[in-house]
Amino acid sequence: PRIIAAKYNTSCVKADQYPEGDTVEIAFLGRSNVGKSSLINSLCNYRGLALVSGQPGKTKTINYFDIESKEDISETEERRYNWFLVDLPGYGFAKTNKGNRNLWSSFIADYILHSERLMLLCLLIDGRHPEMPIDKVAYDWLVEAGVPLQIVVTKADKLTAKEKSANLAKIKEMYPTDTPPILYSSLKHTGRELLQQRINTVLVG
Numbered sequence: 001p002r003i004i005a006a007k008y009n010t011s012c013v014k015a016d017q018y019p020e021g022d023t024v025e026i027a028f029l030g031r032s033n034v035g036k037s038s039l040i041n042s043l044c045n046y047r048g049l050a051l052v053s054g055q056p057g058k059t060k061t062i063n064y065f066d067i068e069s070k071e072d073i074s075e076t077e078e079r080r081y082n083w084f085l086v087d088l089p090g091y092g093f094a095k096t097n098k099g100n101r102n103l104w105s106s107f108i109a110d111y112i113l114h115s116e117r118l119m120l121l122c123l124l125i126d127g128r129h130p131e132m133p134i135d136k137v138a139y140d141w142l143v144e145a146g147v148p149l150q151i152v153v154t155k156a157d158k159l160t161a162k163e164k165s166a167n168l169a170k171i172k173e174m175y176p177t178d179t180p181p182i183l184y185s186s187l188k189h190t191g192r193e194l195l196q197q198r199i200n201t202v203l204v205g
């Protein structure tokens with residue numbers, strides 16, 4: 001399966017602004033600067049789809065993208081399906097007039113508690129920093145809320161082979177989920193097939 005079309009739909013800050021209809025959703029969440037925008041662009045093979053800020057804490061809205069995926073069922077048959085990719089605000093960093101402080105936007109909790117069409121939430125963990133307390137807080141909150149989770153480990157290209165296995169082991173221990181974490185590099189597109197496969201399984205079985 002692969003994504004064949006992606007386009008920006010809308011941005012919201014509260015539940016009554018979420019798009020109507022019954023299109024199913026896959027959400028992406030992570031600490032600011034974890035590499036979420038880069039991963040969305042890589043996954044959709046679309047350079048400017050999500051804004052790569054370089055400026056942590058910038059995206060403060062929930063952004064919806066219309067996605068069309070295609071899967072070859074046999075040599076002559078294919079299946080196409082539509083879904084929303086939901087880009088949630090990054091957490092853990094906010095520049096305020098009192099300096100920098102930790103932030104878990106209320107939009108995130110509101111979205112998770114109100115979204116009836118959320119099929120999977122991809123929680124992004126920076127491969128170099130698997131033990132950030134704020135990620136554990138986020139994970140625990142999501143598990144408590146009963147959200148189906150996929151851990152995606154970002155910036156894989158920055159890790160040595162040794163770091164890869166050590167940090168993956170740590171991540172499996174800290175953030176247990178039904179399916180193993182997916183190692184992703186947005187630079188090299190490592191993990192793209194696996195993540196598209198996982199999304200496909202969740203959406204169409």
Ligand code: GDP
Pocket residue numbers: 030031032033034035036037038039051052053054055056057090154155156157158184185186187188
């Ligand atoms: P966001 O704040 O989570 O949306 O993070 P961005 O996608 O804006 O990325 C933050 C920084 O990490 C940027 O400087 C990116 O170029 C860099 N980055 C993101 N993903 C990768 C990756 O897979 N490999 C490498 N080497 N750098 C990455």
